[in-house]
Structure formats: structure tokens, C-alpha cells
Amino acid sequence: MTSRRVIPLAVAPAPRDAAPERPQLTASPPLSLYVHYPWCVRKCPYCDFNSHTARGGTGDIPEAPYIDALLADLETALPQVWGRRVHSVFFGGGTPSLMSAAGFDRLLTGIRMLLPLDPLAEITLEANPGTVEAGRFRDYRAAGVNRLSLGIQSFDDAQLVRLGRIHDGREARVAIDTALALFDRVNLDLMYALPEQGVDAALADLDIALASGASHLSCYHLTLEPNTPFYRAPPPLPDADQSADMQDAIEARLADAGFRHYETSAFARPGQECVHNLNYWMFGDYLGIGAGAHGKLSSHEGIVREMRHKHPARYLDAAKTRDFVQERRDVGVAELPFEFLMNALRLTAGFPRRLFAERTGLPLAVIEPELGQARERGLVEITADDIRPTERGRMFLNDLLTLFLRDD
Template identity: 60%
Template sequence: MIPIKPAGQGGPIEPRNPATAALQYLQPGALNLSALPPLSLYIHWPWCVRKCPYCDFNSHEAKGELPEQAYLDALRLDLEQSLPLIWGRKIHTVFIGGGTPSLMSAAGLDRLLSDLRTLLPLDLDAEITMEANPGTFEAERFKSYRESGINRLSIGIQSFNGGHLEALGRIHDGGEALRAVEIAKSTFDNFNLDLMYALPRQTLEEARRDLETALAFQPPHLSLYHLTMEPNTVFAKYPPPLPDDDTSADMQDMIAELTADAGYGHYEVSAYAQPGRRARHNLNYWQFGDYLGIGAGAHSKLSFPHRILRQARYKQPASFMDAARRGNAVQEEHEIGRADLGFEFMLNALRLTEGFDPNLFGERTGMSISTITKALNEAEAKGLLYRDHKLIRPTELGQRFLNDLQEMFLAA
């Protein structure tokens, strides 16, 4: 963390007139952050080869030649326009997500990272992650990505089973999935494999084989997601036949057993890591850190001494590029009100299986933890939460019914 500058020195979003700044201290509901949280950068690449039927991310099917240079121009403009909001703050992690960022050319990625280094103070050991899909893997291109500065890869495997990949609408098959992991393992010291379970018609044994195949590669990090029917997706409109609740629970138990036996720590709802390999970028989200998001549809959360700001960029790539050229790619912007801050913090922090220090709540929200005492008491009484003066964490029951636990803080 870095010390907070006096009000008015964080860029034009803060009042520059000292009298105005002094009045802000007196405003009812103003926050009082003693230090700013760590800052991450998220970069969104909005195109995919094909939209998957379960996906609710801001992704768009690539039709014809992608406007790569025009989009990279817009990303630089977006970043330049955002700099006054983050003057003096170091970037600790970078995540390039999508969409399918591995559709980007090696030269395009090199240019993007060069722009970042020119405009931003990157931490010397910054974690720089890029998402990639197996259907886009080319060994030489990924070596170029590594040479440009990508030091962590996140691969959307989802399954090694050809039938399940087809049901999920993925563009790769089981063989391409295996080859992608082999390329990643030979090229990158640090990589993550994304797998999904409770897939259409998937059996417990099939889920086990997927996980065992992944573990055989000894990936430093695993993300294991339960397939969910997200609104406004093809699967939500035309639900496929899914495993029942008992089978799904058996899959979760199997995952817990196999990952623990293989030496992986389960540190977040869907995240498992070898010692020292936790995802630093995602940890910053879950610990209610700050992040600047640039690119089509990207979201930001930025803290200032007396308020916390959220932003969202224009979602459509063409609209985003036009807005960036006009001087402001931000479509929506609002401050997080005190009434919502407790819920927003707990929504993230309760995903951490080991919990958090109660002091973190005050550090990241600028409020006393007493503002959520009632909800904490109720959650503890229901056996969903454990707490003492050094720790707040979900119990095993709380992890199983995490949505119910998180919702208890809506009215806090």
C-alpha cells in the first residue's frame, strides 16, 4: 500500500481547491481511507472465434480481419485518459482477458506491453497474465508472448473430453487441449488451467478423469468452476441436461480430495494452487484492492481518500474505439455508497477460504467493521461464519452456501 496524498493531488477526480477539499471532510457519509490499496490493471480483448453457449462475458465473434491496430490505439488512448486518476501509483499485476487475447498477433502483444511500460510504473516483479484458448495455440507465437513480458498464462481448457467440449461449444478438441498444456508447460514457468465440472451429461468418473489429466501436468494453479446457467446465454434459454445436485456435490468432494492429495491449497472458492503460486491479480480483487480496467466493457474500482469510484467502458468494440478517440471511453461512473460498501467488500472477501483479518475491512472501505456487526452475528449464529479478533472466514457450511452467506450482508 502507499500513503494517501492530500486531497486534490490524485488527479482531476479529486477537488483541487483546498477549501472544497476541507468541506469534503465534513460531508456526511464521506469515507476516510488511511492508505490506498494495491492497484492492478485489467485489459479486455473483446473478440473470440466463436461465442460459447454458457458464456456471459463481453465477447464478440470475430468476423473477418480484426481491427487489431485500431483497437490497440484505442487501448493506449483509454489508458492515457485514465492516468490522472492513478498518478503516483504502482501497478502490481496485469491481466489481459477476454474474449480470446491469444488471437492477438505477437507484434500486437509486444506493442501493447511496450505501451504499458511507457505509460505506467510497473512493479519490477509484476505478475502479467494472459488468457489463452487451446484452439489458438501456436508454439512460436507463445514463445514471442513470453519474450514480450507475459510471465503467466491462463488456459481455458474446460475439459479434455471431446464430447463435453463439443457440448460446451468450444473450438478445440481433446488433443488440442493436451497440446496446449504441453506448450504452456514448456514455455512458461507459471500457468493456470481452467476446468469446468457438472457439465452436460457428465458423470463423476468423467469429471475425475478430467482432473487427473490436468494434475498429471503439475500445473502451478488450477481454477475449477461449476458450470452455471448465466442469464442471457444460450444455455439459459435452452438448458442442457445437467448432473443432479447429489452428483454435483460428489464432484466437489472428489475435487477437494484429489487436489489436496496432490499438494494444492484450496484458497478461494474455485482456486487451487501449489505453494507460492496463488494468483496475485485475483487475490487483489478478492481482498477488495483497486483495479483500472481498460478496453471494451472493462470495469474499474478506484479508491481515493474519501470515496471509492466504479467505472464501466463502452461494451461494443466499435463504440469503445469511437469513445476513446473522442476523449473518454467511460460510459458509466458512480461512487460506491456507504450502504453498499459492506456488502461489496464481503462479496469478495468471503470467497477466500482462509478468510481475512478484520482490520482489512477498515483499510479497504474506510469504515468501522461495527457497521456490519449485525450481519456478522447472524451469520455466526447460523454456523456459516467463524470469527475472532484476528480472523473472519466462512465455515465449511458457509463455503457450501456462499451465496446465502454473502446475501446476509446486503442489508448490513
């Protein structure tokens, strides 16, 4: 998050209570499934996600072999999640809405056959306005998708060109209308602090999104990520103070419109929060399948993080041996407090005190010294039931999290 001020947080290493050698989990966290679709029509210059341009057009995407690989990946991973109910599914990318309706129906049917999917599970599909076709969206809805996330980013045609998007403002509006006619729950992704953007222009984008009737908005500050064209040749971006003014204005406008700011970049009308992302932020478990997908799984033996083979060709090759995992590592006890808090402190309402022990298998006492320092600096509020970041803590979240980094 961009900061306008710096809060000095350098402290001497704090003593810590003895922690067990491995997490002592008493129950499995809620489980979600993430499915990665790695292809796009064109890769945006700010994007550092694992996405690859379909160079010969969408007709060159090996859809059927990729779906076969996804289902084989899931089947191979079943022993890690055996018997656990899945509460949400998220199809991300890339641009998963490039998948044909028939292919998507086959994939979701296969997932239902392999996993005990909750009948009320939230099933989200990411889509870009440039790929919207009303007939295909109807088929996605018929297949079981009940939440759509549209990558709008802006309604300004000039900004969309700068961002490398393949849609214009009119197509964005059509996409939103199409989505809202078919889905009860729709998220719109917006960006601010765009090249040469001012507060009025950022609010103009937001007002169009609010007028659409969408119930969830994700508002992201444009950042320059390494290994992207924007990082190598930065466009003229607003300075830190201008960006912070945009953020303040956006948050105020959304609050006036009845949206709750429930996570760093997420705003929703009451009851419309993203179940899948909340599970991430509350340190739940998620199985990730697909090229480059990440996962976090808990068991009586501890907590494991995994990453699938990243390049689509390598992932497809892995289907021959069913060796889909490129990296797997145990999350050490010393890492768990920071990993938990890196997620949970993104939530405006914070987290119940009991959740720390439930999700990490560690007693809350192991972070009490650091929590005390954070409270003294006005960065967290601690009650008998909850721990939550203050407004100051949310503004300087990176500084708050630094308190919980440990060399051991």
C-alpha cells in the same frame, strides 16, 4: 454455488452503528490493471462475457486501432491513478491470444511507458488451446508475460463439442505442454457438472490436468447464465446432488495432490496463487481498460466503479473523443460492507480484521451485528485477528452474504 440443503437465515433488520457519510480511507489499496480483448474465434453457448465472434475471421479484427484505443484509454485514465505502482496486469477476454505477437509487444511496451509497473509484477495472459502457436507463445514470454491461463474446460472430445469449444482433447494437451515449457506459472480452467457428466468423468478430466504439472487450477461449476444459448435451450445437466458430489470429489482429489483450496473455485500449489485475482478478492483497486472493462478505484474522495463502452465498435468510436467510460458511479457507504464481503468471503482463509477498515474506510463495528448472526449460525469463524467462512459458510456462501444486504 449449488446447495444441497437450505439454511434459513431470515432475520430482523439489525441495528448498526453510525457510519461516516463517505469512506475514510487512510491509504490507497494495491493497484492492478485489467485489459479486455473482446474478440473470439467463436462464442461458446455458455459464455456471458463481453466477447464477440470475429465473423470474417481473425484477419477482420481491427487490431492496430484497438491497441491505439487501449493506450489512449489508459493515458486518459492516468490522473485517477497518478503515481501508484501497478502490481499485476491481466489480459482477459474474449481471447487475447488472438492478438499478434508484434501487437501485444507494442501494447505491453506502451503500458510500461505510461504506468509505474512493478518489475516483479505478475502479468497474466488468457489463451485458448485452439489459438496456441509455440512461436507466438515464445514471443508473449519475451514481451513480459510470466503467467498463462489456458481455457481447457474438458479433455473429453464429446464434451468439448457440446461446449462449443474449437479445440479437442489432444490440442488441449499440446497447449499445456507448450505453455509449461515456456512459463513457470500456468493456470488451467476446468468445468464440471457438464451435460450428462458423472463423478468419474469429472475426475478423469481433473486427473489429466493434475498429471500435466500445472501449478494452478480453476474448477468452475457450469451454470446457465441469462442471455446465452444454454440458458434458452438447456442441455441435460446433472442435478444438484450429483453436482455437489462432483464438487466434493474434486476438492478431495486436489487436496490429496497438494493443492490448497484458497478461493471458491481456485486451487494452487503453495506460492502459486493468482496475485491479480487475490487483489480482487481482497477489495484492492483495479483499473479496467478495453471494451466493457470494469474498474474499481479508491481515493480520498471515496470509491468509484467504472465500466468502459461495451461494444467494440462503440469503444473504438470513443477513441475519437477520449470518452471511454460508459458508466461511473460512487459506491455508497451502505453498499461497501456487502461489496467487500462478497469478495473477501470467497477466500477460504478469510481476511484480517484490519483489512475491512483499510479497504472500505469504515469501522468494523458497522457489521458486528451481522457478523454475530453469521457466527451463531456456524457460517463464520471470528478470531482476534481474522474473519473466515467455515466449511458450512463456504457451502452456503450466498446465504451467508445475504445477511449483509441492506435496504438503505
